[in-house]
Amino acid sequence: MNAFDVLGDPVRRRILELLAEGERRSGDIVEDIQQEFGITQAAVSQHLRVLRDSGFANVKIDKQRRIYSLDARLLQEVDDWLDRFRSFWEPKLGALETEIARGKKTRKD
Amino acid sequence: MNAFDVLGDPVRRRILELLAEGERRSGDIVEDIQQEFGITQAAVSQHLRVLRDSGFANVKIDKQRRIYSLDARLLQEVDDWLDRFRSFWEPKLGALETEIARGKKTRKD
DNA sequence: TGTTTATACAAGTTTACACTTATATAATTT
DNA sequence: AAATTATATAAGTGTAAACTTGTATAAACA
Numbered sequence: 001m002n003a004f005d006v007l008g009d010p011v012r013r014r015i016l017e018l019l020a021e022g023e024r025r026s027g028d029i030v031e032d033i034q035q036e037f038g039i040t041q042a043a044v045s046q047h048l049r050v051l052r053d054s055g056f057a058n059v060k061i062d063k064q065r066r067i068y069s070l071d072a073r074l075l076q077e078v079d080d081w082l083d084r085f086r087s088f089w090e091p092k093l094g095a096l097e098t099e100i101a102r103g104k105k106t107r108k109d
Numbered sequence: 110m111n112a113f114d115v116l117g118d119p120v121r122r123r124i125l126e127l128l129a130e131g132e133r134r135s136g137d138i139v140e141d142i143q144q145e146f147g148i149t150q151a152a153v154s155q156h157l158r159v160l161r162d163s164g165f166a167n168v169k170i171d172k173q174r175r176i177y178s179l180d181a182r183l184l185q186e187v188d189d190w191l192d193r194f195r196s197f198w199e200p201k202l203g204a205l206e207t208e209i210a211r212g213k214k215t216r217k218d
Numbered sequence: 219t220g221t222t223t224a225t226a227c228a229a230g231t232t233t234a235c236a237c238t239t240a241t242a243t244a245a246t247t248t
Numbered sequence: 249a250a251a252t253t254a255t256a257t258a259a260g261t262g263t264a265a266a267c268t269t270g271t272a273t274a275a276a277c278a
Binding site: 025026027030041042045046048049063064065066 | 223224225226227
Protein backbone atom coordinates (compact mmCIF):
# COMPACT_ATOMS: atom_id res chain seq x y z
CA MET A 1 0.00 0.00 0.00
CA ASN A 2 1.50 3.32 -1.02
CA ALA A 3 1.76 6.27 1.36
CA PHE A 4 -1.19 8.12 -0.11
CA ASP A 5 -3.44 5.09 0.01
CA VAL A 6 -2.57 4.70 3.65
CA LEU A 7 -3.47 8.34 4.22
CA GLY A 8 -6.69 7.90 2.27
CA ASP A 9 -8.43 6.45 5.27
CA PRO A 10 -9.77 8.92 7.85
CA VAL A 11 -9.27 6.52 10.73
CA ARG A 12 -5.61 6.12 9.88
CA ARG A 13 -5.17 9.86 9.48
CA ARG A 14 -6.65 10.35 12.92
CA ILE A 15 -4.35 7.75 14.42
CA LEU A 16 -1.38 9.56 12.92
CA GLU A 17 -2.61 12.80 14.42
CA LEU A 18 -2.77 11.12 17.81
CA LEU A 19 0.72 9.74 17.38
CA ALA A 20 2.00 13.17 16.41
CA GLU A 21 1.45 14.12 20.05
CA GLY A 22 3.56 11.24 21.27
CA GLU A 23 3.67 7.50 21.83
CA ARG A 24 0.44 5.78 22.70
CA ARG A 25 -0.69 2.38 23.82
CA SER A 26 -2.80 0.42 21.40
CA GLY A 27 -5.66 0.36 23.86
CA ASP A 28 -5.71 4.12 24.19
CA ILE A 29 -5.81 4.52 20.45
CA VAL A 30 -8.59 1.98 20.22
CA GLU A 31 -10.56 3.93 22.80
CA ASP A 32 -10.19 7.26 21.04
CA ILE A 33 -10.99 5.85 17.65
CA GLN A 34 -14.00 3.92 18.87
CA GLN A 35 -15.34 7.12 20.36
CA GLU A 36 -14.96 8.99 17.12
CA PHE A 37 -15.71 6.35 14.53
CA GLY A 38 -17.66 3.62 16.28
CA ILE A 39 -15.69 0.71 14.91
CA THR A 40 -14.52 -2.42 16.71
CA GLN A 41 -11.21 -3.12 18.42
CA ALA A 42 -10.36 -5.53 15.61
CA ALA A 43 -10.87 -2.86 13.00
CA VAL A 44 -8.57 -0.43 14.79
CA SER A 45 -5.98 -3.14 15.24
CA GLN A 46 -6.06 -3.77 11.51
CA HIS A 47 -5.50 -0.10 10.81
CA LEU A 48 -2.56 -0.17 13.18
CA ARG A 49 -1.21 -3.08 11.23
CA VAL A 50 -1.46 -1.13 8.00
CA LEU A 51 0.41 1.75 9.61
CA ARG A 52 3.13 -0.62 10.82
CA ASP A 53 3.47 -2.49 7.56
CA SER A 54 3.52 0.64 5.45
CA GLY A 55 6.15 2.32 7.63
CA PHE A 56 4.12 5.07 9.25
CA ALA A 57 4.35 3.65 12.74
CA ASN A 58 6.68 1.68 14.95
CA VAL A 59 5.74 -0.57 17.82
CA LYS A 60 7.47 -1.31 21.06
CA ILE A 61 6.33 -4.25 23.11
CA ASP A 62 5.96 -3.60 26.82
CA LYS A 63 4.65 -6.75 28.54
CA GLN A 64 1.23 -7.31 27.05
CA ARG A 65 1.00 -3.69 25.82
CA ARG A 66 1.99 -2.39 22.41
CA ILE A 67 3.32 1.14 22.37
CA TYR A 68 2.90 2.82 19.01
CA SER A 69 4.97 5.73 17.81
CA LEU A 70 5.05 7.80 14.67
CA ASP A 71 7.60 7.25 11.95
CA ALA A 72 7.42 10.51 10.05
CA ARG A 73 9.60 9.61 7.10
CA LEU A 74 6.78 8.81 4.72
CA LEU A 75 4.97 11.97 5.72
CA GLN A 76 8.08 13.85 4.84
CA GLU A 77 8.10 12.14 1.45
CA VAL A 78 4.58 13.39 0.92
CA ASP A 79 5.77 16.83 1.91
CA ASP A 80 8.59 16.56 -0.59
CA TRP A 81 6.20 15.52 -3.33
CA LEU A 82 4.20 18.66 -2.64
CA ASP A 83 7.26 20.77 -3.39
CA ARG A 84 6.46 20.86 -7.07
CA PHE A 85 3.13 22.47 -6.33
CA ARG A 86 4.16 24.97 -3.71
CA SER A 87 4.66 27.77 -6.18
CA PHE A 88 0.87 27.76 -6.53
CA TRP A 89 0.31 29.00 -3.01
CA GLU A 90 3.58 30.15 -1.53
CA PRO A 91 4.88 33.63 -2.09
CA LYS A 92 8.06 33.61 -4.10
CA LEU A 93 11.08 33.99 -1.86
CA GLY A 94 14.73 34.35 -2.43
CA ALA A 95 16.45 30.99 -2.76
CA LEU A 96 18.40 31.37 0.45
CA GLU A 97 15.40 32.44 2.44
CA THR A 98 13.47 29.46 1.19
CA GLU A 99 16.25 27.07 1.98
CA ILE A 100 16.75 28.32 5.47
CA ALA A 101 13.10 28.50 6.21
CA ARG A 102 12.00 25.16 4.93
CA GLY A 103 14.96 23.29 6.35
CA LYS A 104 15.37 21.70 2.95
CA LYS A 105 17.69 18.72 2.96
CA THR A 106 20.03 20.21 0.39
CA ARG A 107 22.35 17.50 1.44
CA LYS A 108 20.22 14.33 1.51
CA ASP A 109 20.38 13.58 5.21
CA MET B 110 -13.86 11.22 -2.73
CA ASN B 111 -11.57 12.90 -0.24
CA ALA B 112 -8.33 14.58 -1.27
CA PHE B 113 -6.12 11.80 -0.01
CA ASP B 114 -8.11 9.13 -1.79
CA VAL B 115 -7.77 11.07 -4.98
CA LEU B 116 -4.02 11.25 -4.46
CA GLY B 117 -3.89 7.55 -3.68
CA ASP B 118 -3.87 6.68 -7.36
CA PRO B 119 -0.51 6.90 -9.15
CA VAL B 120 -2.09 7.83 -12.46
CA ARG B 121 -3.86 10.78 -10.88
CA ARG B 122 -0.72 11.89 -9.09
CA ARG B 123 1.12 11.82 -12.40
CA ILE B 124 -1.60 13.86 -14.08
CA LEU B 125 -1.31 16.45 -11.33
CA GLU B 126 2.43 16.57 -11.87
CA LEU B 127 1.83 17.23 -15.54
CA LEU B 128 -0.65 19.96 -14.74
CA ALA B 129 1.81 21.54 -12.34
CA GLU B 130 3.78 22.52 -15.42
CA GLY B 131 0.82 24.24 -16.98
CA GLU B 132 -2.48 23.69 -18.77
CA ARG B 133 -2.77 20.67 -21.00
CA ARG B 134 -5.20 19.27 -23.49
CA SER B 135 -6.94 16.07 -22.53
CA GLY B 136 -5.44 14.31 -25.52
CA ASP B 137 -1.91 15.21 -24.50
CA ILE B 138 -2.49 13.91 -21.03
CA VAL B 139 -3.96 10.73 -22.43
CA GLU B 140 -0.88 10.27 -24.58
CA ASP B 141 1.57 10.74 -21.73
CA ILE B 142 -0.33 8.52 -19.37
CA GLN B 143 -0.82 5.78 -21.92
CA GLN B 144 2.92 5.77 -22.51
CA GLU B 145 3.65 5.44 -18.85
CA PHE B 146 0.83 3.27 -17.61
CA GLY B 147 -0.58 1.48 -20.62
CA ILE B 148 -4.22 2.17 -19.90
CA THR B 149 -6.99 3.15 -22.29
CA GLN B 150 -8.25 6.61 -23.21
CA ALA B 151 -11.44 5.86 -21.32
CA ALA B 152 -9.53 5.08 -18.16
CA VAL B 153 -7.59 8.32 -18.35
CA SER B 154 -10.78 10.23 -19.02
CA GLN B 155 -12.28 8.72 -15.90
CA HIS B 156 -9.31 9.81 -13.86
CA LEU B 157 -9.71 13.29 -15.27
CA ARG B 158 -13.29 13.21 -14.17
CA VAL B 159 -12.28 12.29 -10.65
CA LEU B 160 -9.85 15.18 -10.62
CA ARG B 161 -12.55 17.54 -11.83
CA ASP B 162 -15.22 16.30 -9.46
CA SER B 163 -12.95 16.34 -6.46
CA GLY B 164 -11.71 19.85 -7.18
CA PHE B 165 -8.11 19.18 -8.17
CA ALA B 166 -8.57 20.30 -11.76
CA ASN B 167 -10.52 22.75 -13.85
CA VAL B 168 -11.52 22.40 -17.46
CA LYS B 169 -11.90 24.95 -20.17
CA ILE B 170 -13.68 23.96 -23.36
CA ASP B 171 -12.03 25.06 -26.56
CA LYS B 172 -14.01 23.77 -29.54
CA GLN B 173 -13.81 20.01 -29.27
CA ARG B 174 -10.78 20.17 -26.98
CA ARG B 175 -10.77 20.16 -23.19
CA ILE B 176 -8.00 22.14 -21.58
CA TYR B 177 -7.20 20.97 -18.07
CA SER B 178 -5.52 23.08 -15.44
CA LEU B 179 -4.50 22.53 -11.87
CA ASP B 180 -6.54 23.77 -8.95
CA ALA B 181 -4.03 23.68 -6.14
CA ARG B 182 -6.32 24.44 -3.25
CA LEU B 183 -6.75 20.85 -2.12
CA LEU B 184 -3.05 20.26 -2.38
CA GLN B 185 -2.57 23.20 -0.10
CA GLU B 186 -5.01 21.65 2.33
CA VAL B 187 -2.90 18.53 2.35
CA ASP B 188 0.11 20.73 2.97
CA ASP B 189 -1.71 22.36 5.86
CA TRP B 190 -2.59 18.98 7.33
CA LEU B 191 1.09 18.11 7.30
CA ASP B 192 1.83 21.11 9.51
CA ARG B 193 1.21 19.12 12.65
CA PHE B 194 3.95 16.69 11.67
CA ARG B 195 6.58 19.10 10.44
CA SER B 196 8.32 19.31 13.78
CA PHE B 197 9.46 15.75 13.11
CA TRP B 198 11.67 16.78 10.23
CA GLU B 199 12.00 20.55 10.14
CA PRO B 200 14.56 22.37 12.23
CA LYS B 201 12.97 24.56 14.82
CA LEU B 202 12.79 28.16 13.69
CA GLY B 203 11.78 31.40 15.25
CA ALA B 204 8.06 32.05 14.84
CA LEU B 205 8.59 35.04 12.59
CA GLU B 206 11.03 33.27 10.35
CA THR B 207 8.66 30.38 9.95
CA GLU B 208 5.76 32.60 9.18
CA ILE B 209 7.59 34.58 6.59
CA ALA B 210 9.12 31.58 4.99
CA ARG B 211 6.13 29.33 4.75
CA GLY B 212 3.82 32.04 3.53
CA LYS B 213 1.38 31.05 6.20
CA LYS B 214 -2.05 32.39 5.62
CA THR B 215 -2.22 34.05 8.99
CA ARG B 216 -4.90 36.14 7.45
CA LYS B 217 -7.06 33.63 5.57
CA ASP B 218 -6.36 34.87 2.05
C1' DT C 219 -4.61 -22.02 38.50
C1' DG C 220 -8.57 -20.07 36.40
C1' DT C 221 -10.29 -15.66 34.81
C1' DT C 222 -9.64 -11.31 32.98
C1' DT C 223 -7.10 -7.95 30.20
C1' DA C 224 -4.53 -6.42 26.06
C1' DT C 225 -3.82 -7.25 21.62
C1' DA C 226 -3.54 -9.55 17.23
C1' DC C 227 -5.13 -12.60 13.67
C1' DA C 228 -8.49 -15.43 10.62
C1' DA C 229 -12.29 -15.90 7.81
C1' DG C 230 -16.16 -14.09 5.58
C1' DT C 231 -18.99 -10.16 3.56
C1' DT C 232 -19.83 -5.83 1.28
C1' DT C 233 -18.60 -2.09 -1.18
C1' DA C 234 -15.81 0.96 -3.85
C1' DC C 235 -13.06 1.70 -7.55
C1' DA C 236 -9.86 1.05 -11.47
C1' DC C 237 -10.17 -0.91 -15.30
C1' DT C 238 -12.20 -2.83 -19.96
C1' DT C 239 -15.06 -2.55 -24.36
C1' DA C 240 -18.55 -0.29 -26.63
C1' DT C 241 -20.99 3.80 -27.73
C1' DA C 242 -22.39 8.75 -27.65
C1' DT C 243 -21.58 13.59 -28.82
C1' DA C 244 -19.72 17.24 -31.00
C1' DA C 245 -16.38 19.55 -33.85
C1' DT C 246 -13.38 19.14 -37.89
C1' DT C 247 -11.81 17.75 -42.29
C1' DT C 248 -12.32 15.80 -46.93
C1' DA D 249 -22.60 14.96 -46.23
C1' DA D 250 -19.53 11.35 -44.80
C1' DA D 251 -15.52 10.17 -42.35
C1' DT D 252 -12.44 11.33 -38.80
C1' DT D 253 -10.87 13.33 -34.51
C1' DA D 254 -11.37 14.57 -29.60
C1' DT D 255 -13.46 13.51 -25.69
C1' DA D 256 -16.82 11.70 -22.45
C1' DT D 257 -20.06 8.32 -20.77
C1' DA D 258 -22.33 3.64 -19.93
C1' DA D 259 -22.26 -0.89 -18.50
C1' DG D 260 -19.91 -4.71 -16.83
C1' DT D 261 -16.00 -7.15 -14.21
C1' DG D 262 -12.33 -8.22 -10.93
C1' DT D 263 -9.93 -6.98 -6.97
C1' DA D 264 -8.74 -4.69 -2.88
C1' DA D 265 -9.84 -3.05 1.33
C1' DA D 266 -12.71 -1.86 5.36
C1' DC D 267 -15.40 -3.80 8.07
C1' DT D 268 -17.68 -7.71 11.10
C1' DT D 269 -17.64 -11.80 14.45
C1' DG D 270 -15.03 -15.15 16.41
C1' DT D 271 -10.73 -16.97 18.18
C1' DA D 272 -5.75 -17.13 19.53
C1' DT D 273 -1.92 -15.69 22.51
C1' DA D 274 0.23 -14.01 26.23
C1' DA D 275 0.56 -11.42 30.43
C1' DA D 276 -1.76 -10.01 34.86
C1' DC D 277 -4.52 -10.79 38.68
C1' DA D 278 -7.55 -12.99 42.15
